[in-house]
Amino acid sequence: MKTLNDFNFKNKKALIRVDFNVPLNEEFTVTDSTRITSAKPTIIKILEDGGSCILMSHLGRPDGVQNEFSLKHIIATVENVVGVEAKFVSNCVGTEAEEAAESLKPGEILILENLRFHKEEKKGDRNFAEKLSKLGDIYVNDAFGTAHRAHASTTIVADFFPENKCFGYLLEQEIASIDKVMKTGEKPILAVLGGAKVSSKITIIENILDKVDHLIVGGGMTFTFIKAQGGKIGNSICEDDKMELALDILKLAKEKNVQIHLPLDVVAADAFSNDANTQIMDVMSISDGWQGLDVGPKSITRFHEVAMQCKTILWNGPLGVFEMEHFAKGTIELGNSIAEATKNGAFSLVGGGDSVAAVKQFGFEKKVSYVSTGGGAMLESLEGKKLPGIAAML
Numbered sequence: 154m155k156t157l158n159d160f161n162f163k164n165k166k167a168l169i170r171v172d173f174n175v176p177l178n179e180e181f182t183v184t185d186s187t188r189i190t191s192a193k194p195t196i197i198k199i200l201e202d203g204g205s206c207i208l209m210s211h212l213g214r215p216d217g218v219q220n221e222f223s224l225k226h227i228i229a230t231v232e233n234v235v236g237v238e239a240k241f242v243s244n245c246v247g248t249e250a251e252e253a254a255e256s257l258k259p260g261e262i263l264i265l266e267n268l269r270f271h272k273e274e275k276k277g278d279r280n281f282a283e284k285l286s287k288l289g290d291i292y293v294n295d296a297f298g299t300a301h302r303a304h305a306s307t308t309i310v311a312d313f314f315p316e317n318k319c320f321g322y323l324l325e326q327e328i329a330s331i332d333k334v335m336k337t338g339e340k341p342i343l344a345v346l347g348g349a350k351v352s353s354k355i356t357i358i359e360n361i362l363d364k365v366d367h368l369i370v371g372g373g374m375t376f377t378f379i380k381a382q383g384g385k386i387g388n389s390i391c392e393d394d395k396m397e398l399a400l401d402i403l404k405l406a407k408e409k410n411v412q413i414h415l416p417l418d419v420v421a422a423d424a425f426s427n428d429a430n431t432q433i434m435d436v437m438s439i440s441d442g443w444q445g446l447d448v449g450p451k452s453i454t455r456f457h458e459v460a461m462q463c464k465t466i467l468w469n470g471p472l473g474v475f476e477m478e479h480f481a482k483g484t485i486e487l488g489n490s491i492a493e494a495t496k497n498g499a500f501s502l503v504g505g506g507d508s509v510a511a512v513k514q515f516g517f518e519k520k521v522s523y524v525s526t527g528g529g530a531m532l533e534s535l536e537g538k539k540l541p542g543i544a545a546m547l
């Protein structure tokens with residue numbers, strides 16, 4: 154597995170797959186430049202070596218060429234973040250792109266138009282990948298967000314650089330963070346899984362039961378486990394067809410010596426609304442007409458005790474409906490516990506969708522060891538799948 158530091162980019166053109174799929178507002182201005190900032194160290198290393206950067210990315214889900222998804226909207230932000238003027242070419246392949254790449258000088262940056270303006274990108278088309286490969290001398294993959302897709306620019310293009318391909322710093326860091334939990338994690342290891350459904354997390358649960366010592370289950374998933382064990386869940390969300398599976402998981406955890414911690418109490422509400430009436434109820438006996446929308450105070454205390462014992466912590470999914478202020482406390486308190494454990498020396502990784510949003514919203518980003526930039530890619534890694542974008546680089 155080669156990384157950026159295995160290469161000197163002097164007078165070389167680096168073809169870099171970045172993930173600049175950033176949110177834009179109605180004026181087409183970038184509203185969150187995290188993904189661009191994340192790629193900066195890779196770009197700077199190449200420029201400082203005396204090389205040049207050809208940046209390729211997708212943006213949104215265009216159907217053919219659509220102005221609203223043009224990467225020209227992000228040029229100014231890239232220039233701001235990197236501190237270097239950027240050139241732009243309005244087609245990522247073909248003569249115009251080849252000429253622009255050819256005339257690129259050391260220290261310069263070229264941004265290619267949206268890869269997904271060509272349907273061949275998502276299809277993983279070999280000819281299209283070969284056309285892209287003509288643009289650079291060394292292929293660098295720094296896009297963790299798309300590493301689980303076998304697209305032309307994320308996977309297939311690597312074939313055309315048998316020796317000259319490597320991970321960028323971001324991708325290297327993402328892989329190292331996941332390995333720090335899944336392969337070399339210091340024990341005791343804790344995984345916290347929250348979110349809405351058991352069905353979307355089941356493969357992760359099955360995979361991590363072999364790796365962790367403690368598993369905290371929170372969020373909407375809780376109630377499938379509670380009902381399966383004979384608890385009364387009122388109107389709380391539940392997947393009845395997954396109750397047997399929930400019992401199997403509890404049994405399997407016992408066999409593997411994994412301690413599963415379910416909430417002890419919940420903040421129950423009489424409607425799915427921030428303005429609903431609320432009451433703290435025992436998780437096993439939620440009144441008819443009420444639903445559990447957050448974990449309660451006893452659960453928060455218990456989860457804190459568990460987190461403080463652990464040396465490695467993985468967090469995926471909120472513990473409650475954190476989008477509503479009155480049901481965000483469990484998620485915030487868990488963030489506080491993980492932050493404290495991290496301060497005491499634990500390694501903590503937060504990844505996959507809504508937990509990342511929660512961590513950012515409540516200001517825990519700097520208080521945990523690593524926040525993953527990849528939603529689907531992170532989840533597939535936790536499921537134990539080999540990501541095609543990573544496999545293609547080995």
Ligand code: AMP
Nearest residue numbers: 348349350372373445446470473474507
């Ligand atoms: P996921 O994408 O599976 O991680 O699910 C995240 C979503 O789960 C968030 O939008 C939360 O609002 C939701 N969620 C968390 N706890 C509950 C709950 N007790 N009842 C309903 N939805 C929940």
